[in-house]
Amino acid sequence: MIDAFRYFLPVDIRFGCGALQELPALLESIGSDKMVLVCDRFFDQFGKDLQKKVPAIVAVFSDVEPNPQLSGVEEVVRLMKATGASAAAAIGGGSAIDTAKYAAACAYSDHTPTAHFEGLPFPQKVAKIIAVPTTAGTGSEVTSVSVISRGDEKKTTHSPLFCPTACIVDPELTFTVPPKTTLMTGLDAFTHAIEAYWSIHHSPMTDLLAIEALKAIVPHLEKSYRDGDKDARVAMSYGSLLAGLAFSNAKTAACHACSYPLSSYHHLPHGEACAFTLDSFIRLNADDRLQTLAKTLGFADCDALADEIARLKETGGLRTRFAQLEGAVDLDRIVSESNVHMLMKNNPVQFTDAQLKAMFEQLL
Numbered sequence: 001m002i003d004a005f006r007y008f009l010p011v012d013i014r015f016g017c018g019a020l021q022e023l024p025a026l027l028e029s030i031g032s033d034k035m036v037l038v039c040d041r042f043f044d045q046f047g048k049d050l051q052k053k054v055p056a057i058v059a060v061f062s063d064v065e066p067n068p069q070l071s072g073v074e075e076v077v078r079l080m081k082a083t084g085a086s087a088a089a090a091i092g093g094g095s096a097i098d099t100a101k102y103a104a105a106c107a108y109s110d111h112t113p114t115a116h117f118e119g120l121p122f123p124q125k126v127a128k129i130i131a132v133p134t135t136a137g138t139g140s141e142v143t144s145v146s147v148i149s150r151g152d153e154k155k156t157t158h159s160p161l162f163c164p165t166a167c168i169v170d171p172e173l174t175f176t177v178p179p180k181t182t183l184m185t186g187l188d189a190f191t192h193a194i195e196a197y198w199s200i201h202h203s204p205m206t207d208l209l210a211i212e213a214l215k216a217i218v219p220h221l222e223k224s225y226r227d228g229d230k231d232a233r234v235a236m237s238y239g240s241l242l243a244g245l246a247f248s249n250a251k252t253a254a255c256h257a258c259s260y261p262l263s264s265y266h267h268l269p270h271g272e273a274c275a276f277t278l279d280s281f282i283r284l285n286a287d288d289r290l291q292t293l294a295k296t297l298g299f300a301d302c303d304a305l306a307d308e309i310a311r312l313k314e315t316g317g318l319r320t321r322f323a324q325l326e327g328a329v330d331l332d333r334i335v336s337e338s339n340v341h342m343l344m345k346n347n348p349v350q351f352t353d354a355q356l357k358a359m360f361e362q363l364l
């Protein structure tokens, strides 16, 4: 029997090579004639060139930090208020998209973004959000989550107000992403899919999306980063979008819970931080359901799937042991902060601190 479920997603999704050309028509369809464009530093010139072609872009903000800062949100809100913009669009990875989401939610507020960061509820009226991902990994283009930092204080906020009005997933934008970033973001997409699959909040609908995401990602991840193969990159964009659709409703779990202290104390980028524990949690979460998934993906069992993730990390030059990381290692702090993180509750297995510490000790 099929379990009862609810699946909610109000995003207008446009996928395809060259889909970015639809931006002017999209702006017209959502009734927005002024927007502020937020883009990654890497896409600064691209954003400025786009502004010349799309008159609705009234300002460009491209000073987005890898862990997007509240100060960036404040600047985008200032630009939106000064120009009367009714939309924030982002071209970039998760950092640019999360900045645009937060700014759009604050655009009509009488209070500062800092006041909302400190707990003041957002107003119900928000600006339109358009997300254009340039990496195959974030999934942020279809989720209602924004992760913003004030210094080292990283805050994840879930709100339906953050759900983009529309997203344009144009795989051509990923063609110039460097190999290592392609691997890290690809492993993030893989983690989104498998965590949506094993999350206690999974449903028949999110399973469908997670399995299809993994079927697109698994055969193409290596080719996409190692060879820059265009067909593989298109498949990765598709897989990342499906993974985003899966975890937007099912949520992520242990790998993401552990990624936060790993990023904070050892400065690992998000994808690399998720991948750091990914193969360990595949082994620890290996129940009958996960064994079936591993076989569906062409592996003998979960151990073989975990071995493949470990191989990809190793051959791609990602850091796999604490000895390779910046900063002093305090396993007790990593364990306690990971285990109390809200996403850990979504994991199918609940661990004691001692069990989690034993896992991390294997990675010293």
Ligand SMILES: [Zn+2]
Pocket (backbone or CB within 6 Å): 138, 188, 191, 192, 256, 270, 274
């Ligand atoms: Zn992630």
